[in-house]
Amino acid sequence: MRALLVVNPAATTTSARTRDVLIHALASEMKLDAVTTEYRGHARDLGRQAADSDDIDLVVALGGDGTVNEVVNGLLHRGPAPERLPRLAVVPGGSTNVFARALGLPNDAVEATGAILDALRDGSERTVGLGLASGTPGSEDAAAPERWFTFNAGLGFDAGVVGRVEQQRERGKKSTHALYVRQVVRQFLGEPSRRHGSITLGRPGEDPVTDLVVAIVSNTSPWTYLGNRPMYTSPKASFDMGLDVLGLSRLSTAAVARYGTQLLTSSPERGPHGRHAVSLHDLSGFTLHSKVPLPLQMDGDHLGLRTSVTFTGVRRALRVIV
Known part of the structure; x- marks a missing residue:
């Protein structure tokens, strides 16, 4: 599996050390490309590139709800096509993390990463409306x-x-x-x-x-x-x-x-x-x-x-x- 990790370096509740630990944990389970966002809208651009790619199976958003929203808008830039598009995983790193918590994920980034890895091993996913x-x-x-x-x-x-x-x-x-x-x-x-x-x-x-x-x-x-x-x-x-x-x-x-x-x-x-x-x-x-x-x-x-x-x-x- 090849995955793209979109990292917001300004995420409120994750330190650089925590982000390194999360990247290492994810990279141990998949082929991972980690990209740090550099400007407003960068996460959307990365999501768009992933949607147009032929070999990215998963996009992981590490950040708050704003980062997730940008990634989603990039993934859906040509409209919804759940079976064609990469799947989305969310590691909460913001101050509120409504989307991740509504999905039932832990609000702690390390615990959420563990839950995501378990879900990937078990093939656990859902198709959500937006x-x-x-x-x-x-x-x-x-x-x-x-x-x-x-x-x-x-x-x-x-x-x-x-x-x-x-x-x-x-x-x-x-x-x-x-x-x-x-x-x-x-x-x-x-x-x-x-x-x-x-x-x-x-x-x-x-x-x-x-x-x-x-x-x-x-x-x-x-x-x-x-x-x-x-x-x-x-x-x-x-x-x-x-x-x-x-x-x-x-x-x-x-x-x-x-x-x-x-x-x-x-x-x-x-x-x-x-x-x-x-x-x-x-x-x-x-x-x-x-x-x-x-x-x-x-x-x-x-x-x-x-x-x-x-x-x-x-x-x-x-x-x-x-």
């Missing part, structure tokens, strides 16, 4: 490039938080859960439309859902983690189904307190709920349109402002080692 976002025909964002996401996307409030976190990281701040909490508070205080949202969710054959402040799209559950605590916006979301959406139409102080408490106490059986919450399950496709440009995020990566995004749930898109 989300695809694209520009909406006829909108000002019609030419926006397609982008795959592995676990979630968001338009509005949560994407604004992601953007604020990225700004802080560019200033040298370390990515921590405390940093995210602070940016949630700042985003709330700066949110211009907490009571009357601008987002409309449209889907074929159904009445539109209007006046949303935020729309969180989930491809799996949980939505994210606060330390070791999983938080569920759409508990029924699954890699084996379409996309789920949680929409909130009000973010007043009382609403934020209520939904924040519900998130912290959420479970695989119940997520946020109430008069201003809308939950939709197993959607194959829908469009989010906003009256004003709003921030968009996918897998924790801020993608700028958009007024319209079309989402598609693509089942059985990629084979993953588990």
